Amino acid sequence: MPSPYFTKLTKIMLLTQTEENYLKAIFKHSEEAGKGVATTNAIAIEMNTAPASVTDMLRRLSEKKLINYEKYKGVSLTDSGRQVATELIRKHRLWECFLVDKLDFEWDEIHDIAEQLEHVNSPELIRRLNEYLGTPRFDPHGDPIPDEHGNIPEREFITLSNLEPGQTGELIGLQEHPDSLMKFLKKINVAIGTKITVLEYNEFDESLYIQINNEKKGGLSRKVSDNLLMKVI
Amino acid sequence: MPSPYFTKLTKIMLLTQTEENYLKAIFKHSEEAGKGVATTNAIAIEMNTAPASVTDMLRRLSEKKLINYEKYKGVSLTDSGRQVATELIRKHRLWECFLVDKLDFEWDEIHDIAEQLEHVNSPELIRRLNEYLGTPRFDPHGDPIPDEHGNIPEREFITLSNLEPGQTGELIGLQEHPDSLMKFLKKINVAIGTKITVLEYNEFDESLYIQINNEKKGGLSRKVSDNLLMKVI
DNA sequence: TAAGACTTTTAGATTAATCTAAAAATATTT
DNA sequence: AAATATTTTTAGATTAATCTAAAAGTCTTA
Numbered sequence: 152m153p154s155p156y157f158t159k160l161t162k163i164m165l166l167t168q169t170e171e172n173y174l175k176a177i178f179k180h181s182e183e184a185g186k187g188v189a190t191t192n193a194i195a196i197e198m199n200t201a202p203a204s205v206t207d208m209l210r211r212l213s214e215k216k217l218i219n220y221e222k223y224k225g226v227s228l229t230d231s232g233r234q235v236a237t238e239l240i241r242k243h244r245l246w247e248c249f250l251v252d253k254l255d256f257e258w259d260e261i262h263d264i265a266e267q268l269e270h271v272n273s274p275e276l277i278r279r280l281n282e283y284l285g286t287p288r289f290d291p292h293g294d295p296i297p298d299e300h301g302n303i304p305e306r307e308f309i310t311l312s313n314l315e316p317g318q319t320g321e322l323i324g325l326q327e328h329p330d331s332l333m334k335f336l337k338k339i340n341v342a343i344g345t346k347i348t349v350l351e352y353n354e355f356d357e358s359l360y361i362q363i364n365n366e367k368k369g370g371l372s373r374k375v376s377d378n379l380l381m382k383v384i
Numbered sequence: 385m386p387s388p389y390f391t392k393l394t395k396i397m398l399l400t401q402t403e404e405n406y407l408k409a410i411f412k413h414s415e416e417a418g419k420g421v422a423t424t425n426a427i428a429i430e431m432n433t434a435p436a437s438v439t440d441m442l443r444r445l446s447e448k449k450l451i452n453y454e455k456y457k458g459v460s461l462t463d464s465g466r467q468v469a470t471e472l473i474r475k476h477r478l479w480e481c482f483l484v485d486k487l488d489f490e491w492d493e494i495h496d497i498a499e500q501l502e503h504v505n506s507p508e509l510i511r512r513l514n515e516y517l518g519t520p521r522f523d524p525h526g527d528p529i530p531d532e533h534g535n536i537p538e539r540e541f542i543t544l545s546n547l548e549p550g551q552t553g554e555l556i557g558l559q560e561h562p563d564s565l566m567k568f569l570k571k572i573n574v575a576i577g578t579k580i581t582v583l584e585y586n587e588f589d590e591s592l593y594i595q596i597n598n599e600k601k602g603g604l605s606r607k608v609s610d611n612l613l614m615k616v617i
Numbered sequence: 618t619a620a621g622a623c624t625t626t627t628a629g630a631t632t633a634a635t636c637t638a639a640a641a642a643t644a645t646t647t
Numbered sequence: 648a649a650a651t652a653t654t655t656t657t658a659g660a661t662t663a664a665t666c667t668a669a670a671a672g673t674c675t676t677a
Contacts, residue, residue: 202625283487424655436658437634
């Protein structure tokens with residue numbers, strides 16, 4: 152309707168998967184990382200490309216007004232860039248819920264599949280998927296799922312490494328979730344929701360002696376306990 | 385394991401989405417259409433590209449041994465090309481089942497979404513999705529779903545236009561399913577499984593006077609009745 | 618603060634997928 | 648079987664996304 156009266160042109164810009172992935176990488180290394188801006192190098196490492204390729208893409212994303220970019224000064228997302236990024240994260244995490252809740256995948260098997268599914272473009276699909284899953288707020292790794300407006304639920308947590316001997320907490324998420332960590336946790340029977348009691352703190356290597364769900368006891372390295380996000384109970 | 389003893393190198397060739405779409409188009413215009421070979425022009429129309437682009441792609445698919453191609457002679461799928469094509473069709477139709485059965489989409493809303501989902505690459509995902517859906521043999525349009533080996537269930541049918549007055553049939557599929565046809569059928573309350581009785585044949589324009597599910601009566605053009613695949617009951 | 622180290626950008630190529638225009642091959646019709 | 652029409656291929660460009668090598672900018676540290 153070419154009328155002079157319409158006020159808001161919600162331009163639906165079709166992005167390539169690559170562009171989408173760059174926006175996610177920028178989100179991760181600026182806002183999510185707590186820094187204001189992402190650096191070219193960080194993005195290159197995240198995307199597994201040469202820094203020169205990143206510079207090139209930054210120029211293009213900047214032209215499309217998805218990022219704020221000044222040469223040599225790092226990069227941050229504009230409002231519309233942030234909207235795209237959080238929508239992708241929302242889609243990724245909803246699909247992860249689907250894979251675990253409905254198709255019985257395990258939490259260490261879903262990332263690569265969700266990485267593909269997140270690029271499927273259909274707002275109605277996501278609306279219905281979200282409803283079908285019961286509007287989950289967290290994904291199978293405990294990561295918060297942004298809502299339609301890009302608001303991300305806050306989690307209050309303390310890392311297991313910061314619990315005092317005697318305290319018990321419930322696992323609500325992971326700081327990072329590399330495959331190796333998830334496989335290890337599976338082996339010792341720790342998952343989202345598991346209760347862990349700190350029995351002893353070992354000063355020498357900063358490891359913990361813990362009890363899992365009031366049953367098995369065992370040791371846990373500092374590196375692992377740093378990655379476990381707990382709610383004290 | 386670089387051993388001289390392994391015999392079968394199941395080369396998993398990663399194809400681009402575009403290449404995959406060409407293979408589907410070739411399948412549609414050769415085997416599925418009952419012809420031996422697909423022509424450059426037919427593929428160009430199907431893919432919405434210039435014939436020159438098709439020629440280019442044919443050269444590349446031929447190099448990858450996915451098609452049999454001789455200049456000016458048309459093109460057919462090799463065994464591995466056919467395997468890729470039927471897997472795509474399988475994925476497409478399983479996703480369509482998911483969209484309708486689980487997310488309550490209607491049959492005229494699912495094609496474009498399934499067109500994207502079919503390119504997600506994860507055999508395990510499809511294995512589980514198929515199981516989750518109860519191993520359906522036909523999709524929401526009544527189209528047969530190829531099995532893992534590319535075997536396509538046969539349907540026996542007669543078009544509604546070939547039923548005699550007095551005969552009743554059940555709708556089991558559509559010859560083609562453009563949006564306009566599906567929307568029309570929705571409006572007159574005809575869907576897969578609907579029973580249709582032919583009451584009269586109108587010689588002048590070859591239209592039919594029919595009764596739907598022993599209730600409403602109405603007329604149907606030849607063009608529509610040619611597209612309705614029925615099982616006589 | 619100047620030298621060296623590191624980061625980032627520029628320059629120039631490459632590949633996949635596309636286009637238009639023109640040439641070549643095949644098919645159809647008189 | 649010529650002439651004409653249609654289909655298909657070739658030739659030469661273009662765009663997105665990537666690369667390597669080299670130049671430019673910024674940071675760190677001696």
